[in-house]
Amino acid sequence: MPDLPASSLYHATVEVFGVNPNNPSIMIISGQHGNEPKGIEGTKKLIEYLRNEDNEGVMEILAHVNVMILPGINIFGKNADARMEPPYNCTLDTRKIKLPKEYRGSINVPEGWVDPNRINPVPTSSQLMIESLATIYKPVLIILNHDWALPSGKVTFYSKKAVSKEFESKIYDVFLRVYPKHNSFGNFVKFVECFKDPDRNKYAKKLIDNFNSDVVLVENYVNHDSSPEIHFRVDLLILQDYPHIFASNNPSTDNSGDAADNNT
Ligand SMILES: [Zn+2]
Numbered sequence: 645m646p647d648l649p650a651s652s653l654y655h656a657t658v659e660v661f662g663v664n665p666n667n668p669s670i671m672i673i674s675g676q677h678g679n680e681p682k683g684i685e686g687t688k689k690l691i692e693y694l695r696n697e698d699n700e701g702v703m704e705i706l707a708h709v710n711v712m713i714l715p716g717i718n719i720f721g722k723n724a725d726a727r728m729e730p731p732y733n734c735t736l737d738t739r740k741i742k743l744p745k746e747y748r749g750s751i752n753v754p755e756g757w758v759d760p761n762r763i764n765p766v767p768t769s770s771q772l773m774i775e776s777l778a779t780i781y782k783p784v785l786i787i788l789n790h791d792w793a794l795p796s797g798k799v800t801f802y803s804k805k806a807v808s809k810e811f812e813s814k815i816y817d818v819f820l821r822v823y824p825k826h827n828s829f830g831n832f833v834k835f836v837e838c839f840k841d842p843d844r845n846k847y848a849k850k851l852i853d854n855f856n857s858d859v860v861l862v863e864n865y866v867n868h869d870s871s872p873e874i875h876f877r878v879d880l881l882i883l884q885d886y887p888h889i890f891a892s893n894n895p896s897t898d899n900s901g902d903a904a905d906n907n908t
Pocket of ligand 1: 676677680761789790791792908
């Protein structure tokens with residue numbers, strides 16, 4: 645592998661809570677898309693919460709899981725207010741790049757940039773960072789916090805195990821504070837979905853295949869005011885309830901036909 649050019653040297657934050665080698669580890673990532681700052685705010689709230697090491701709730705969490713949090717991982721995208729990220733070996737000084745308006749807050753891909761939540765021929769710096777840390781940390785679960793222009797929020801589990809009904813209803817309680825129960829056609833909104841496997845081009849696929857982790861995508865309506873609070877609450881619920889977020893001995897029902905619509 646060639647040397648990393650100076651412009652790609654990585655200075656993203658990593659926060660670790662809990663170091664018990666006998667506990668499973670959970671990795672939480674936000675800001676893969678640099679134009680989704682609310683997910684970053686939500687994970688920063690979680691970091692602030694977990695720093696209260698004398699808090700009973702925090703002690704309960706860290707008694708059964710270790711947590712690694714990577715907030716705002718796509719630094720170049722964040723600086724440019726862009727969804728995308730250059731590949732790690734890009735020679736441009738990406739810290740100084742100001743993208744034209746049509747690439748800011750948009751899914752258009754600027755020349756030479758790629759989507760860091762997809763599998764790319766050349767990985768991005770944020771992907772290299774995630775993968776090198778996951779190699780060491782061996783997370784059993786990876787949470788990706790995103791905002792996207794869905795009509796409401798959604799939590800998508802990629803796991804061979806089914807999500808327990810109790811846990812599903814806890815997630816519904818979080819979303820129902822903010823989003824309506826029915827869509828404009830009068831149908832119930834599915835706030836929770838479960839798939840055995842993501843589409844082949846999705847970054848979650850690489851995480852599952854390389855690290856044997858389950859992956860959870862937490863999505864909100866893009867830049868919704870309540871988005872940080874929802875990310876915080878859903879991530880916290882997962883940490884509190886793991887591993888009981890999954891039903892025992894009950895394989896996931898795979899709705900993979902629908903997964904292609906997910907543009908997170
Ligand atoms: Zn996103």
